[in-house]
Amino acid sequence: MFAGIPLGPLLGGWLLDHFAWGSVFLINVPLTAVGVVAVLFLLPLTPGSGRGRIDFTGIALSAAGLVSLTYGFVHAGEHGWADPVTYGLIGLGAALVAVFCWAQTRVAAPLTDLALFREPRFVWGAVLATVASFALMGLLFVLPQLFQAVQGADALQTGVRLLPLIGGMLVSAKVAERLVAAVGVRAVVAGGFGLLAAGLGWGSTTSPSGGYGATVGWELVIGLATGATLPPLMTMAMGALTEGRSGAGSALIQVLRQVGGTIGVAVLGTVLNSGYRDGVDVGGLPAPVADVVRGSASGAVAVAGQLHRPELAASARAAFTDGMAATLWVCAGLGVAGALLALVFLPGRTAADVQPRESEHDVVAG
Incomplete structure (x- = not known):
């Protein structure tokens, strides 16, 4: 396990430089197969409660609640905290998680x-x-x-x-x-x-x-x-x-x-994106190009290279570090x-x- 920590970023970076981006997922298939075999044959059994039923309701509630919460925060980064969809998604997620916790006290074999x-x-x-x-x-x-x-x-x-x-x-x-x-x-x-x-x-x-x-x-x-x-x-x-x-x-x-x-x-991605978008200078750019520039610092640097506008790249880098500072x-x-x-x-x-x-x-x- 310790070997995987330094090797993971290096192997992933090498794969991305030489193969399609999907290779970083495919490399995990044989590793996962080895892990499954190792778990089946090497790990000892740990005594548990003996309850074998699966709490499908708990699985559905927890998954739906966490998805809604996460997407709500992501949506806030893209559309702002004033957007009613942001509050709706976060509120729905919090409500589903609360219902999940309540339901866990009412079932014989709870998920948690x-x-x-x-x-x-x-x-x-x-x-x-x-x-x-x-x-x-x-x-x-x-x-x-x-x-x-x-x-x-x-x-x-x-x-x-x-x-x-x-x-x-x-x-x-x-x-x-x-x-x-x-x-x-x-x-x-x-x-x-x-x-x-x-x-x-x-x-x-x-x-x-x-x-x-x-x-x-x-x-x-x-x-x-x-x-x-x-x-x-x-x-x-x-x-x-x-x-x-x-x-x-x-x-x-x-x-x-x-x-x-x-x-x-x-x-934190919301904090970073908000700081970056407020700081990057898109003056004089067509709307579609400005959207790309505001989308990410990497996109802005690429656009700056294509348009031969070093001042745009400098603005994007400065805006990113400002957003990063707020995040940190x-x-x-x-x-x-x-x-x-x-x-x-x-x-x-x-x-x-x-x-x-x-x-x-x-x-x-x-």
Whole structure:
């Protein structure tokens, strides 16, 4: 799993440079097949509740609610927060999620075991892991665009430039394990969130002319912060559960993290797009061309090259970095909030005897 973290962006970038974009999906087919076989024959069975029924109503409600919420935030980025469709979609999604939670208390075999939320260590581990995932996925949405549209990197070079972030995560994940044993999970996670906020604040100062040298430092800091935050949270949350509930707990945490990451991309993408569209200069451009320019910084740079208008490319790069700065400040605010919540709600050194589980490694790979 650890090998896949640095290899994924590199392999994906190489495929995009040499083959059609669909190759990044096709490469996963044989890997998935190997994974299925490995799960069937290598993983031990974990005892569960023995309830084998599938909660189809819960699946439908949760999927519909999350789709509506996510698309509502995406729609806000494209059409603005004043658009009634935006509020309608977000309101509908929130209502469906609320109905889903209510329905889970009324069925014999619920899709989600809400009793897991009675354990405070599990709850705060899951909540704070979701906050961190929200910020991290938003960052991963921003960085490739910075590398390509502003710094002129191709797909493979973009994968290479993500290595400091990934390397920082791998290094600090191991160091954090020892720090938790020494000072407790509260201090380590709060410090990780504080470092995350500092790295994101540093990143907000990036200028269009800074180049990769101005990016690698804060990218590494954010990687170190993430590795010091997510694995201890996962270890604490899973350590609060009995063996029979560990499977359901792990699945629930992963779902919350993925939902947080997805909504993070939608919300932070909205912040980025709003800042970019307000800043890019489309004066004198025909309406169809102006729409392309406002659509993305990459599109604007391509149009500028075709029209031989370097001032348009400069405007697009400056507008993107301004929008990125606003996005990173939002993420930094989440880092500060995470640090405060960790200080208030996480246990101190008394939880340091929780032994690392496999989920600690999954969090970095995921």
